[in-house]
Amino acid sequence: MIARRDFLQLAAGAAAVPALPYIARAETYPSRPIHLIIGYLPGGSADMTARLFGQWLSDRLGQQVVVESRAGASTNIATEAVVRAAPDGYTLLLASPANATNAALYDKLNFEFLRDVEPVAGLIRFADVVVVNPSLPVKTIPELIAYAKANPGALNFASSGVGSTLHVAGELFKMMTGVNIVHVPYRGGAPAMLDLIAGRAQVMFDNVPTSLPYIRDGKIRPLAVTSAARVDVLPDLPLVADYVPGYEASAWYGLVGPKGTPAEVVDKLNREVDAILAEPDKKQRLAELGASLLPGSPADFGKLLADETEKWRKVIRFAGIKAE
Numbered sequence: 001m002i003a004r005r006d007f008l009q010l011a012a013g014a015a016a017v018p019a020l021p022y023i024a025r026a027e028t029y030p031s032r033p034i035h036l037i038i039g040y041l042p043g044g045s046a047d048m049t050a051r052l053f054g055q056w057l058s059d060r061l062g063q064q065v066v067v068e069s070r071a072g073a074s075t076n077i078a079t080e081a082v083v084r085a086a087p088d089g090y091t092l093l094l095a096s097p098a099n100a101t102n103a104a105l106y107d108k109l110n111f112e113f114l115r116d117v118e119p120v121a122g123l124i125r126f127a128d129v130v131v132v133n134p135s136l137p138v139k140t141i142p143e144l145i146a147y148a149k150a151n152p153g154a155l156n157f158a159s160s161g162v163g164s165t166l167h168v169a170g171e172l173f174k175m176m177t178g179v180n181i182v183h184v185p186y187r188g189g190a191p192a193m194l195d196l197i198a199g200r201a202q203v204m205f206d207n208v209p210t211s212l213p214y215i216r217d218g219k220i221r222p223l224a225v226t227s228a229a230r231v232d233v234l235p236d237l238p239l240v241a242d243y244v245p246g247y248e249a250s251a252w253y254g255l256v257g258p259k260g261t262p263a264e265v266v267d268k269l270n271r272e273v274d275a276i277l278a279e280p281d282k283k284q285r286l287a288e289l290g291a292s293l294l295p296g297s298p299a300d301f302g303k304l305l306a307d308e309t310e311k312w313r314k315v316i317r318f319a320g321i322k323a324e
Contacts, residue, residue, distance in 0.1 A: 029089055029265050030063040037068050037082050038094045039075025045126060045209055049253045050094045053123055056276045074098050083111045087258040089265035095256045097165040100308035104316040105163045105323040114309060119302035120255040120266050121273035122294030124286055126207050127227035127250050128169050131220040133199045141224050141243040148179035155181045158192035158201035162324050168312055169205035169226060169249035171319040176244050196220060207251050208290040233290040254301050270298050
């Protein structure tokens with residue numbers, strides 16, 4: 001007959017056995033390159049973010065993080081590729097606001113973003129900046145609102161495309177102020193900015209990093225930033241929310257994997273990202289780009305994804321936007 005003490009020891013040992021493969025998996029991960037998929041063409045803020053963090057993660061993990069661009073369908077091609085991938089931590093998606101807006105923009109998708117991904121880590125957030133052509137006789141957000149109300153439909157605001165983050169930022173402004181400014185979509189942010197500079201469009205809600213060179217050259221006039229806090233690279237600019245309480249719009253990036261990615265792998269990646277965000281030289285580099293940091297747990301990032309999806313759903317319904 002087995003003594004009670006011996007039985008308890010055996011039972012404890014048996015209970016620990018199922019955990020061993022998970023512990024081993026966390027300790028050995030990653031044992032091969034990780035693929036980080038982005039839904040954008042090279043050259044923009046998403047590509048820059050993916051390559052920066054890809055290199056920094058490679059350095060910490062001892063395995064290469066390969067950045068792959070699978071542009072098209074407003075990031076849906078890239079997202080579906082990750083959703084359908086093996087949930088083993090070797091295929092990740094650079095999540096962005098497009099993932100939050102697409103749920104409302106597209107009636108039929110082959111996936112449901114919030115249901116089919118595993119949040120891993122927030123990375124960074126870029127504020128937008130409201131900029132105008134210098135010929136427009138406004139220098140503040142109150143002056144822009146007053147001008148637009150006095151001249152309904154006379155102003156155009158340019159964006160990088162229907163349903164883009166730059167488009168919905170403008171629609172949120174219209175929804176909260178009641179102004180009538182006509183949206184003009186372009187095939188990307190670069191041609192939209194060129195027409196703003198040329199005066200064919202008068203207003204734009206643009207990411208700070210891409211507008212900054214033109215602001216410094218005096219080719220466009222900044223009015224305010226769209227974030228919840230001031231931006232270090234534009235310290236003298238007020239917030240839109242100073243005049244339109246509750247207004248906030250920004251571009252954020254983070255990492256997600258396919259649903260079912262092991263918790264220990266998610267936790268390891270999350271710890272490494274948070275360690276990167278805590279390094280002084282990395283913080284300085286990101287601040288120079290106009291980015292704020294998004295440290296926190298996988299659950300924190302999951303909440304951001306859910307909150308952003310609901311926020312932009314309301315704006316898209318209000319504006320009646322449909323994907324083209």
